[in-house]
Amino acid sequence: MDNIECEHCGGTDFYKEAGFFFCKGCQVQSQEVQEYVFDEFTAETKTKTRKVQSEKSEKVDNKITSWECYNHILLGLTEELINLGAHRKFKSVVRILWLRYLEKMKVFTLGQNQLPKLQAVSNAIDAEIVYGKLAKRKRKRRQSSSSEVDLTTLDSSSLKQERIRRKRALIKAQYEDLSQKSQGTPSLHNETLASLQSSEKSSKSKPLAYNIYASRELKRIQRTRYHWRKHIVDFERNLKCHRVSYRRISHRYRQSPYILSLNKLYSILYLALLIVKDKIQLGDLLRFIKEGKLSFNCYSHFFPENFADKRLNFRNFKKNSVFANTPFRVITSEMSVFLDVDYYVVCPDLVELSERYCKELNLPREICTCVKNLLTRADVRMSFRKRVNKVPNYEGRVLSIILFVVKLLFGLDDVTEIHLGTYADILNRSDLIKPRMFNVVEWLKHIEYRDWVMTEEHFPTNFNKSCEPKINLALGVLGKKEYPAEVKINANKDNYKQLLSKLKSELDEPDTLELPVTFTPFFDFVKLLPKSKYMDILSKDFSGDSLDHILKPSRFLEILNDQLVVVHGGANDDWVFEKLVCNDQKRRHELKEKRRLVTVKLSFDCRSERENHQLEENNDCEHYKDNFYAANEASFLRNMHVLSKNNPKYRPDLDFDAIRNSLDASREEYPNHYNPYERFWMRTKLRLELQSQQECKKFLETFPYNFRVVFKECQRIAQQNEQELLVEYQMTELHLVHLANYGKKTHKQTVIKDKLISNYLQNCTHLW
Numbered sequence: 001m002d003n004i005e006c007e008h009c010g011g012t013d014f015y016k017e018a019g020f021f022f023c024k025g026c027q028v029q030s031q032e033v034q035e036y037v038f039d040e041f042t043a044e045t046k047t048k049t050r051k052v053q054s055e056k057s058e059k060v061d062n063k064i065t066s067w068e069c070y071n072h073i074l075l076g077l078t079e080e081l082i083n084l085g086a087h088r089k090f091k092s093v094v095r096i097l098w099l100r101y102l103e104k105m106k107v108f109t110l111g112q113n114q115l116p117k118l119q120a121v122s123n124a125i126d127a128e129i130v131y132g133k134l135a136k137r138k139r140k141r142r143q144s145s146s147s148e149v150d151l152t153t154l155d156s157s158s159l160k161q162e163r164i165r166r167k168r169a170l171i172k173a174q175y176e177d178l179s180q181k182s183q184g185t186p187s188l189h190n191e192t193l194a195s196l197q198s199s200e201k202s203s204k205s206k207p208l209a210y211n212i213y214a215s216r217e218l219k220r221i222q223r224t225r226y227h228w229r230k231h232i233v234d235f236e237r238n239l240k241c242h243r244v245s246y247r248r249i250s251h252r253y254r255q256s257p258y259i260l261s262l263n264k265l266y267s268i269l270y271l272a273l274l275i276v277k278d279k280i281q282l283g284d285l286l287r288f289i290k291e292g293k294l295s296f297n298c299y300s301h302f303f304p305e306n307f308a309d310k311r312l313n314f315r316n317f318k319k320n321s322v323f324a325n326t327p328f329r330v331i332t333s334e335m336s337v338f339l340d341v342d343y344y345v346v347c348p349d350l351v352e353l354s355e356r357y358c359k360e361l362n363l364p365r366e367i368c369t370c371v372k373n374l375l376t377r378a379d380v381r382m383s384f385r386k387r388v389n390k391v392p393n394y395e396g397r398v399l400s401i402i403l404f405v406v407k408l409l410f411g412l413d414d415v416t417e418i419h420l421g422t423y424a425d426i427l428n429r430s431d432l433i434k435p436r437m438f439n440v441v442e443w444l445k446h447i448e449y450r451d452w453v454m455t456e457e458h459f460p461t462n463f464n465k466s467c468e469p470k471i472n473l474a475l476g477v478l479g480k481k482e483y484p485a486e487v488k489i490n491a492n493k494d495n496y497k498q499l500l501s502k503l504k505s506e507l508d509e510p511d512t513l514e515l516p517v518t519f520t521p522f523f524d525f526v527k528l529l530p531k532s533k534y535m536d537i538l539s540k541d542f543s544g545d546s547l548d549h550i551l552k553p554s555r556f557l558e559i560l561n562d563q564l565v566v567v568h569g570g571a572n573d574d575w576v577f578e579k580l581v582c583n584d585q586k587r588r589h590e591l592k593e594k595r596r597l598v599t600v601k602l603s604f605d606c607r608s609e610r611e612n613h614q615l616e617e618n619n620d621c622e623h624y625k626d627n628f629y630a631a632n633e634a635s636f637l638r639n640m641h642v643l644s645k646n647n648p649k650y651r652p653d654l655d656f657d658a659i660r661n662s663l664d665a666s667r668e669e670y671p672n673h674y675n676p677y678e679r680f681w682m683r684t685k686l687r688l689e690l691q692s693q694q695e696c697k698k699f700l701e702t703f704p705y706n707f708r709v710v711f712k713e714c715q716r717i718a719q720q721n722e723q724e725l726l727v728e729y730q731m732t733e734l735h736l737v738h739l740a741n742y743g744k745k746t747h748k749q750t751v752i753k754d755k756l757i758s759n760y761l762q763n764c765t766h767l768w
Contacts, residue, residue, distance in 0.1 A: 004030055064307075065126050066260065067107055067116070069314040074098055074265050076302030080294055081269065084517055086278055093272040100339050101268065105260065106211040115206070119259050120214040121246055122314075131208050213258035217249055255331065257338040262314070263323060267332040274332075274345045274391070281348065282325065283395045283719040284519060289322050291460045293517065296322065325720045329391040333384075336391075345384045345391070350375050353398045359543070360520040360717055361402065362446065364438050366547040370405045371398075378740040381768065392767065396728035399714040404733055409550055410440045411676030412707040415572035417441060420550070423670050427549055427556060430662045432655060438545035444706055446537050447713055453534060454522055458515060473512060554644045557673055559660040565672045568629060568636045569679030577624065582686040582756050628679070639678060684734065686760050688727045696723040731764050739765075 004021065005012055011025040021030045078094050102108060106117035115130055210218060246254065257264060266285075273280050288294035295302070299314075336342040351372050358368035374380075375398075382392040410417045421441030428436050454461045459473035518524045531539050549556050557564050629636070683703060688696055700708065700722050715725050738752055739761055752758040 004032055006030065063125055063129055065116070065129055066122065066314050067102065067126075069303075070260060070262075070265060071098070072302045073262070073299045073314070074268070076299065077265065077269060077295060081273075081280065084280070084288060084293060085519075086273065086280055087276045089276050090272055090278060093275050094268060097268050097272055097339060097341065100341075101257075101260075101264075101335075104338060105213075105258075115209060117209045117211040118214060119211065120217045120249055120253065121259065122261075127208060131206055211258075213253070213256075217253045217258075220250070221248055257331070257335045263328070263331060264335065266323065267328065267335045270328070270332050270391075271336055271339075271341070271345070274348070275341065277346055277348055279348075279352070279519065281353070281395050282328065282391075283717060286322055286325070286719040287521070290464060291515065325393075325718070325724050326390065329393070330389060333388065333390045336384075342385060347382045347384070347392070348394055350380060350382075350394065350398055353394065354402065356519055357395075357398055357402060357714075357717060360523050361713060362443070362523060362542050363402070363406075364545045364547060365543055366438075366551075367402075367405055367409075370409075371402050374401050374405065374736070374740075377742045378736060379768075388766070393720075393724070393728045395718040396720060396725050397732060399718055399725070400729040400732035401736075403710055403714055403729060404736060406440075406710060407707065408677045408680065409547070411570040411572070411674070411681075412704060412710065413570050413572040413676070413681060414704040414706055416570040416674050416676045417444070417706055419571050419670075419672070419674055423560075423673065424549060426560065426663065426670055430659050432659050432662060435544050435546045437549045438542060438547055442537065442540070443542050444709055446540055446542070448709055449535065449538055450522055450526060451713070451716075453529065453538060454525065457513065457529065458525060459512070552643065553673065555656055559656055559663065560670055561668070564670070566640070567672050567674045568632070568639075569674065570676040570681065571672075571674045572681075575625075575681055578683075580684060580686065580754060580756050582760070632678075636678060639675070680737070682733065682737070684730055686730075686756060688723060688730065691723070693721060693723050696726060700726060731767070734761055735764070735768055739768075 004014055006014075006023040006026065006028060007030075008028045009023065009026045011023050013024040014021040014030060015024055016022075022028065023030065074094065078091050082088075082090060103110065105119070108114075108116065116126070118126055118130075249259075253259060257267075270282060270285060273285075285294065289296045333342075336345055354371045354375060355368055358365075358371065380397065380401075382394060382397060384392055406412065410420055417440045421439050424437040424439040425441075427433055428439065455465055456462070456470065457473075459470070462470050462473055513525070513528050515521055515525050526538060529538070557566070685699060688699070691699075700711070703711070711725070711729075715722065718725055734757060738757065752761070
C-alpha cells in the first residue's frame with residue numbers, strides 16, 4: 001500500500017489486521033482504505049399463497065379401532081423379531097396368543113355375531129365407531145396475530161365466509177327463540193336440530209357393553225347400579241360426573257392384562273419366545289430396544305402410508321424409558337395365567353445360555369465346564385406355574401452361577417486374586433507350558449478396558465451410562481437414519497438448510513461402526529475395532545487358557561518352591577462376622593418396638609445392653625477366627641488329598657523338570673499359595689427386594705472392587721439393575737452353599753442353624 005500516507009505522522013508503512021490498515025509508526029488506523037469480504041447468499045422471501053388442494057387429502061380419514069391399531073403394531077414387531085433371529089414358529093404362536101387375548105377381552109366371540117365389548121379406559125373412539133357414542137374432542141387453540149399486515153391480507157372470499165357465518169348464527173338464534181315460544185303445543189316444529197340428531201342416533205345406537213373386567217372396575221367407581229345404567233346410555237357425553245381416566249382406575253386394574261396397552265403387546269411377544277424356547281431372552285429383547293433394532297415408542301411405520309397419523313387410535317408411552325426387568329416379568333406371568341398358557345412356558349436351555357454368557361465374558365472354557373456341571377448337578381429346574389407371581393429370572397440365575405464360580409476359584413476379595421494372578425504370570429514365563437494359565441488379573445483389566453472402549457465407540461452403551469455424552473457418536477447414528485425424501489420445507493427452513501450445508505462441507509464425517517445383530521455384542525464388536533488404535537489387552541482371547549494351576553496345582557507348586565506354604569483360605573484376612581439381617585423381620589420388629597412402652601432407667605456406671613451385646617459378638621468373632629484352622633483341619637486334609645491324587649500322570653505332555661529349570665529365577669516370588677474356596681466369604685442381606693434401589697446401590701458398594709467389576713458386567717448382559725441381579729445372586733449363593741446336593745445318591749437333610757437362612761431358603765425352594 002504505497003499510495004497511503006498517514007494523516008497523523010506522514011508515514012507510509014502500514015500493516016493489516018482484521019481488514020483494517022494501521023500505521024507502523026504511530027499505530028493510528030487509516031480511514032482511507034479498508035478490506036471487506038462479501039459472501040453471496042440469496043435468501044428467499046416469504047410469500048403468502050392460497051392452497052388449492054392439500055396433499056393430506058389423499059390419506060384415509062376413516063377412523064379405526066384400537067384393536068386394529070394394536071394388530072398392525074404387533075404384526076410389525078413380530079416381523080422385526082423374526083429378522084433379528086427368532087424361531088420360525090414364533091409368528092404362528094404370537095397369532096394364537098393374540099387371538100386368544102382378544103377372545104378373552106370379548107372383542108369377538110367364536111360362533112356368535114356380537115359387537116365388541118369395551119375396556120374401562122381409552123375407549124372413546126372405539127365407542128364412537130362401534131356404538132355411535134360421540135368421542136370427546138380436545139379444543140385446539142391456534143395462534144392468531146393482530147398485526148396490520150395480516151389484516152390487509154384478508155381477501156374478499158374470507159370476508160364473504162365471515163358474513164355467511166354470522167347469518168347462520170342469527171338464523172339459528174331466531175329459530176331457537178321461536179321454538180321456545182311454541183313449546184306448549186305438541187308439534188314436529190318443537191324439535192330442534194340438535195334434538196332430531198340425538199334422537200336419530202339414540203334410535204340407531206345400542207347401550208355400551210363392557211367386558212366383565214371393565215364392568216367390575218366401572219361399578220367400583222360409579223357406585224350404584226342405577227347410575228351405572230345412566231352412563232352406558234350417555235351417547236352425547238352429557239354426564240359430567242365419574243369421568244373415567246387412567247388416574248381414576250385402580251393400580252391393580254391398570255397393571256393387569258385386563259386393559260390393552262403397548263406393554264401387553266411386548267409381554268405377548270416375550271411369552272411366545274418362552275413357549276417356542278427361543279434363544280432370544282428378555283435381556284436380548286431389552287438390548288434390541290436400546291440399540292434401535294426393535295421398535296419402541298415409534299410405530300407409524302407399521303401402518304399403511306395412506307393412514308393419517310392423527311387417526312391412529314392407541315395410547316403411546318409418555319416416557320422414553322424402557323421396561324424394567326422385574327415388573328415386565330410380573331406382567332408376562334399375569335398374561336400367561338390370563339390366557340391359560342402357563343403350562344406351555346418351559347425353561348430355556350440353561351447350558352446353552354451359560355456357554356453364550358461365558359463367551360461374552362471372554363472366560364476360559366474350563367470355567368464354562370464348571371458352570372455347566374453346577375447347573376446339572378445342583379438340579380436347577382426353574383419351573384413356572386401359576387403359584388409363581390413372575391417369570392423366573394433365567395438370565396440372572398445363569399450369570400449368578402458364573403459369578404459364584406469365579407468367586408469360588410479366585411476369591412474376588414481384592415487381595416487373593418492378585419496373588420493368584422502373580423502365580424499364573426510366573427508359570428506363563430515358561431514357553432514349555434501350553435496352553436497358557438489363566439491370569440485373572442489380566443482378565444479383570446480386559447473387562448474394565450473393554451467396557452471403557454465400548455463407552456467411547458458404541459452410542460447405545462454411551463447413552464445408557466451416566467457419563468459424558470459423545471456428540472460424534474450421536475451424529476453418526478442420526479446420519480445413518482433414513483428420512484422421507486419428499487418433505488416440504490418453507491422458505492425460512494430452506495435458509496437454515498443452505499447455511500447448514502455449507503458448514504457440513506467443512507466438517508469431517510464421524511467415523512462410527514454399526515454393531516451387527518449378535519447375542520455376544522461386546523465380544524463381537526471388539527473384533528471390528530482397529531487393533532492399532534487400542535492396547536493389546538483389548539484383543540486378547542482368554543477362552544483357551546487353562547485352570548490346571550488352580551484345579552490341579554500340586555506339581556506346579558512343587559516346581560516353583562519346595563518350601564511353599566499352602567494357606568487354607570484367601571489372602572485377605574480383613575474379614576469379620578456380621579449378624580444376618582432380614583429386612584422384612586427387621587421392619588416388623590421396629591414396628592413392634594414402636595408400639596411398646598419402655599421403662600427408662602438412668603445409670604452412669606455401667607454399659608448399655610447394646611454395647612455389651614456388641615462386645616460379645618466381637619469376642620465370638622475373634623474366637624472363631626483364632627480357631628478356624630483347628631476346627632476345619634480334617635476338611636483341609638481331605639481337600640489336599642483330592643488335589644494331589646493322580647497328579648504325576650495327568651499331564652504327560654509337560655516336561656516338569658525342564659519347566660523347573662526355566663523358572664529357577666522366579667521361585668521365590670511366590671512363597672504362599674492360597675485356596676480361597678476353603679474359606680468362602682459371603683455378604684448377605686435377606687429380602688433385598690423390599691429395599692429401595694438407592695439402598696441396594698449403597699449395599700453393593702460395600703463389596704470388594706473386583707467383585708463389583710464382574711457383577712456390573714453380568715448386570716449389563718442381563719439388562720437388570722443392581723437390586724434385581726443382587727436378589728437373584730444371593731438366593732443362588734445361599735442355595736449352592738447350604739442346600740445343593742451336587743448329584744449325590746444319598747442326600748442327607750442339611751441342618752441350617754441360622755433360622756433366618758433356613759426360613760428364607762424354605763420359602764425360595766419352589767423358585768430353584
